[in-house]
Amino acid sequence: MATYxxxxxxxNLGATRKFPKDAIVSATEAAGFSGVATHINTGNVRLETAMRSRARIEAALEESYLAAQGFEVPTIVLTPAELRAVVEEAARLAPDHAGRHYVSLLKVEPGAAVVAALEARSTPDERVHVAGRGVHLVLGExxxxxxxxxAVVEKHLGVATNRNLTVLRALVQKWC
Known part of the structure; x- marks a missing residue:
């Protein structure tokens, strides 16, 4: 069994997209996954499976979440090693950053041309850096x-979900 x-x-945005942690666990288990755990109520899930295809795992989760909640829940799956690499890249990118550092996790790794176009939007106060399926947004105070x-990341690179670096570091410590 591999961990993902x-x-x-x-x-959990607004009145119509509620998905409590217990319901996430139940829907994930109903999709056939084991070892399910969540971290805070923002959609961070650890699971175990014999499946090896990230696309198949995402599809199974999305189907189960739709059935359980009645709305689509785009899901991005990473291995523990991929998440560690995202957090390590953040430390390399902005080791002494005093502002805010967010990471958009992508469903699909983008091509070089769209990466260059997005990174060109950086300014001295706001930087964007793409490394694989992790898009680092290093923002000022x-x-x-x-x-x-x-939203800008998704416009250029497709489906993504955003987490602050503090949460991602906590997940690496807890699950990786």
């Missing part, structure tokens, strides 16, 4: 006014 980490996009966001 699933990141659910756009849950006025991060809530930033021009760079997960």
């Amino acid at each position: 980490l699933a990141f659910l996009r756009a849950i 006025s991060y809530h006014l930033a021009a760079l966001s997960n």
Whole structure:
């Protein structure tokens, strides 16, 4: 059995997209996965499976989540090694960063041309750096006014879900 980490996009936002942790665990187990655990109620899931295809795992989870909640839940799956690499890249990229560091996790690794176009949007106050399926948004203290966001990432690179670096570091310590 291999361990994977699933990141659910756009849950627990507003009145119509509620997906409590217990329901996430139940739906994940109903899809045939074991060793299921969650971390905070923002759609971070650890699971075990004999499956080896990330696309098949994502599809099985998305189908089960739709059946359980009645709305689509785009899901991005990483291996523990992939998540460790994302967090290590963050340390290399901005070791002394005093502002905010968010990471958009991508469903599909982007091509070089779209990466270059997105990275060209960086400014001295807001930087974007793409490494594999991790898009690092290094923002200043006025991060809530930033021009760079997960919505911008998705517009250029496709389906993504965003986490702050603190959460990703906690997941690496807890699950990797």
